[in-house]
Amino acid sequence: MIKIPEIKFELLIDHARIDEFAAVAWLAQGEGSGLAPTPKFLAEIKRYIDNANSPDPKITRASGLAFVLTDEDKIIGTILADEDRHFDNAAQLNDLAVVPEYRGRFLGRKLLRHAFVAVKKYSDYEYVVGSTVLSGAYYEALKIPHVGTLEIDGCKRRFYGAKID
Numbered sequence: 279m280i281k282i283p284e285i286k287f288e289l290l291i292d293h294a295r296i297d298e299f300a301a302v303a304w305l306a307q308g309e310g311s312g313l314a315p316t317p318k319f320l321a322e323i324k325r326y327i328d329n330a331n332s333p334d335p336k337i338t339r340a341s342g343l344a345f346v347l348t349d350e351d352k353i354i355g356t357i358l359a360d361e362d363r364h365f366d367n368a369a370q371l372n373d374l375a376v377v378p379e380y381r382g383r384f385l386g387r388k389l390l391r392h393a394f395v396a397v398k399k400y401s402d403y404e405y406v407v408g409s410t411v412l413s414g415a416y417y418e419a420l421k422i423p424h425v426g427t428l429e430i431d432g433c434k435r436r437f438y439g440a441k442i443d
């Protein structure tokens with residue numbers, strides 16, 4: 279019998295899950311690099327979890343949101359939403375990733391949609407930009423327009439943006 283997964287969204291609030299979250303989110307930093315998440319990356323995720331634990335999570339200069347997609351208890355997808363420092367009136371999405379075994383089931387799209395709804399709920403931003411160090415082909419496949427490429431910390435990042443409905 280084929281098992282149908284119980285997939286659901288959660289706001290990540292558990293510090294004990296930093297390593298599990300990081301292992302999935304790291305896929306968005308360059309799959310196949312073979313390297314483990316850096317201490318800087320882990321510290322960044324800790325900041326998101328701290329914010330998620332605050333009673334009133336708002337996407338502001340000091341905070342952000344981290345969503346995970348889980349199947350039973352296992353983290354199978356991630357997305358982060360935070361303030362964007364490069365575009366006017368826009369929240370930034372980072373670390374959109376789905377583990378390989380669960381790809382092709384529209385979960386990436388669901389994560390994006392969920393993040394858009396969360397940005398609308400928790401902030402006054404009118405736009406969302408997704409940023410990636412990868413090719414951006416996924417955003418292009420979803421017809422989200424490329425709005426710029428910037429060099430940040432010595433790394434080229436492509437930005438894709440859309441207005442929040």
Ligand SMILES: CC(C)(COP(=O)(O)OP(=O)(O)OC[C@H]1O[C@@H](n2cnc3c(N)ncnc32)[C@H](O)[C@@H]1OP(=O)(O)O)[C@@H](O)C(=O)NCCC(=O)NCCS
Nearest residue numbers: 305306374375376381382383384385386387410415416419
């Ligand atoms: C990109 C990613 C999140 C998509 O997750 P997913 O749940 O498989 O996505 P969906 O099911 O919503 O969409 C799948 C479709 O996107 C396409 N797609 C997936 N990754 C793609 C990529 N890198 N370039 C172009 N198209 C891509 C698939 O071919 C598929 O197309 P189809 O529906 O015509 O068959 C997942 O492949 C992933 O984690 N990749 C590694 C990290 C990454 O690239 N993050 C995104 C940074 S922009």
